[in-house]
Each structure stands twice: as structure tokens, then as C-alpha cells.
Amino acid sequence: MKKIKILLVDDHSLVRQGLKQILELEGDIEIIGQAGDGEEALVKVQQLKPDIVLLDINMPKLNGIKTLRRLKDLDKTTKVIMLTFHKDQEYLFETINLGANGYVLKDSESECLIKAVRDVYKGSTYIHPNLTTGLVREFSRKSNDEDEAKENKLTRREYEVLTLIAEGLNNKEIANSLFISEKTVKNHVSNIFKKIDVNDRTQAAIYAYKHNIKKI
DSSP, X not given: OOOEEEEEEOSOHHHHHHHHHHHTTSTTEEEEEEESSHHHHHHHHHHHOOSEEEEESSOSSSOHHHHXXXXXXXXXXXXXXXXXXXXXXXXXXXXXXXXXXXXXXXXXXXXXXXXXXXXXXXXXXXXXXXXXHHHHHHHHHXXXXXXXXXXXXXOHHHHHHHHHHHTTOOHHHHHHHHTSOHHHHHHHHHHHHHHHTOSSHHHHHHHHHHTTOOOX
């Protein structure tokens, strides 16, 4: 089984060791390196080629935000999850706008961090659940008017599935709610993503909130 290769970046050695112990309990995750500041992280990313960089915001020499900007300048495909105590929406908005693929609070349950790693590895965006609503509001406020014809392309069933995605339901839960198979839900989700031009469930939820899509 191919493992998800992680580079841990945090200026506290104890934090890095704690994260390493938590993540390596999972058979599909491997910590391939550690860095104590942003400058060291930039060097190790180029040396080790990790799948994901787990990046703290507050660090000496080069903080997490500046490191994120430099990482994305080097290679926009580098996947980065911000790990921080900051619940301030300003940090969330700035890092997402700079290209962060995930944002997890340090006081989260370990399951939250593990899910973030797996979701980001698969190509999705992961935002800590407590912060999603604020992100949706900010994207809605800042965005320009979009082509609302996209919504009209959705079938009635796709519209229903999109409302449930916005409520945070997974495919199995949506299938149970609508009394259809999980495979059918997966097909609907794929069609929805194409029609509204999004790449993952977080973006779909943002679209739903932005366009005031609610249960019929």
C-alpha cells in the first residue's frame, strides 16, 4: 500500500513528536521528515518531495504564511495543511487565498487531522468544521455575481443532493436520506461538481450557501 508522505513543520519539537506518534498509528501515513522553521521547511520540501506539508503558522525566521507563499511559488501543486491554534477567520482567509489545501486547529481531535490528511491527499480541500460557515460568508461577500445559469442545469435530484452536501452529509448518509444507492449518489455528486464547476465538497457547500440553495 502506498503511504501518504508527510513533512512536519513546527518550531516545537514536542509538538512534532506528538503529531508523528498520532499520524504514524495509521497504516497509510508516513512522516518522512521534520523542520523547525520555514527556511528549513523550504529546503526539505525540495529534498524529500512530500505529498503533504503540515505547516504551523507561528514560527521563527520565516512564519507559516510566508512559508506557504514561498512553497506555492516554488510549486503550486505542493499540498499544504495549516495547523494552528488561530481561530481568527483572517488567518483562514489569507492562507486559503494563498493556496492552502487545508486548515486544522491544534486542539482538534486526532480523527479531524487524519481526515484532513486523507482528504487533501485525494485532492479535496479540508477546513475545520467550526470555521466553514465563516469561510462561506467571506467567499460570498467577496465574490462577484456569477453565472446563475449553472444552478438551472441541475436536475431536481442533483439539487436535493447538493443541499445535503451543504449540510455536511457524506454519500452514505445522503443515500439513506433519499432512499437511493450510494453508487447513485456518487454519480450525482460527480455530475454536480461538473455542472457547477467545483472540485470538492467544501467548494460545493460554498456554492450552495452563496446561491441560497435550500431543500425543496
